[in-house]
Amino acid sequence: MHELLKNALSQLLSTANRETGARLTEKRLSLHLFNALNTGNADLAGACLIAARMPTFGQLSPLYYYAPSVADLTRQYTAAIRRFDRPLAVALDLGTAVTTAKALTPDTDNGNGYVGSQMVPRTNYVDDIVTQLLRQQHAAKNRRGRFDSWVRFHNFYTAYTVAMLMFCTGYRSIRDPLPRLSHINLSRGVIVVADKTNDHQSHARFIPLPPVMIDQFHRYLKHRHAVLSRLRLYLNHDWDTPFLLLDVYGNPQPVTPARLEHHLQWPHSPPLNINRHYLHTQFKERGCSAEEVDAFMGHWDMGQEPWAKHSTFCPRAYRHSITSQVEDMMLEQGWTVIEGTAL
Incomplete structure (x- = not known):
């Protein structure tokens, strides 16, 4: 599944760059998402877990003590994606929002309902x-x-x-x-x-x-x-x-x-x-x-x-x-x- 998504993203970025002249890369999109997640009074540890990035200043202590639920990270991700609605609508000269991000219900039956620290007791x-x-x-x-x-x-x-x-x-x-x-x-x-x-x-x-x-x-x-x-x-x-x-x-x-x-x-x-x-x-x-x-x-x-x-x-x-x-x-x-x- 990971390889399928990675190949699909690569093809999408290639098509978008060819048709619009943009220079989008997976790394640039990841950085933009990380910044969107880390806006205002956001949780930097959650942003690191979602975007799979570390802050520029190096290690982050809260990451070693935090095990958020996938559902909570999904809500943070969805909220960040929705912030792109208006900028994209303006850039594309559209009158309405262009994203259709919805809060998903992750499948936690496989025991992967939490990510992060393995030392958080139930x-x-x-x-x-x-x-x-x-x-x-x-x-x-x-x-x-x-x-x-x-x-x-x-x-x-x-x-x-x-x-x-x-x-x-x-x-x-x-x-x-x-x-x-x-x-x-x-x-x-x-x-x-x-x-x-x-x-x-x-x-x-x-x-x-x-x-x-x-x-x-x-x-x-x-x-x-x-x-x-x-x-x-x-x-x-x-x-x-x-x-x-x-x-x-x-x-x-x-x-x-x-x-x-x-x-x-x-x-x-x-x-x-x-x-x-x-x-x-x-x-x-x-x-x-x-x-x-x-x-x-x-x-x-x-x-x-x-x-x-x-x-x-x-x-x-x-x-x-x-x-x-x-x-x-x-x-x-x-x-x-x-x-x-x-x-």
Whole structure:
């Protein structure tokens, strides 16, 4: 089919060039389509997938986290083609539009309903891992009493809270997520994420928090205070980072990707950053603009910082759009607030 279409296009362009004197090529048409797709507040990642082109500045981070449906790309393509109607009508001195682009219904029965990142989890998989985490919490809480059971519950409780934070903020899988309590403001419901940035913090970003995450973090801090009070005899100094895990002897340990993966025990052991793939794709499927998603994910280049002094990015619109979508997703996935242990 690909070769048939390519040969047909080649013949069409040859005929058009011969009859009109134009110098159309497949490459020029592809570039024109790419520019039409990337007009205004369009999604550059979607344009790259449709036109099979990369932007002139090189790699594009959103492409690695995005798996749009073929139906959504078809709608973007159809909208771009329709923009050619009037210019073509004027050029050909016609009174009416000349294109007949219609929104098609792609055949997704062959399993190719999505393109792009292969690491975007299905919604039912995310629902299943939340259910599994809640089941682990319930089982560990019912067995507490002995010291080892108490340590087990704490580690599961920490892993659950960190996983919730990752799925509502897009936090990367790094050592010591949320390194300082000063990075989060629970009264304002906002967190500063600086998980991949430079000395100037040019890629630090502000993320609004949903109410369920705020409530869960309040309860985790209360639990953390009780844990540190009980273990103070084992510590030479206070534990600085908000999150901590415990070894079998009760010694505190930092949260690392390997330790977190061990306690989460996700089915099929996917990379921990599937939360970023999932959120990026879900936001765009739910109607968030590419600009808002890039601000949430931390995907911008030098001079495009949404929080820069002269930026025209609207933080109020961003917060309203992102918060409403995250709240809906957290509710649909089944995240709930869990109390810590009574020590």
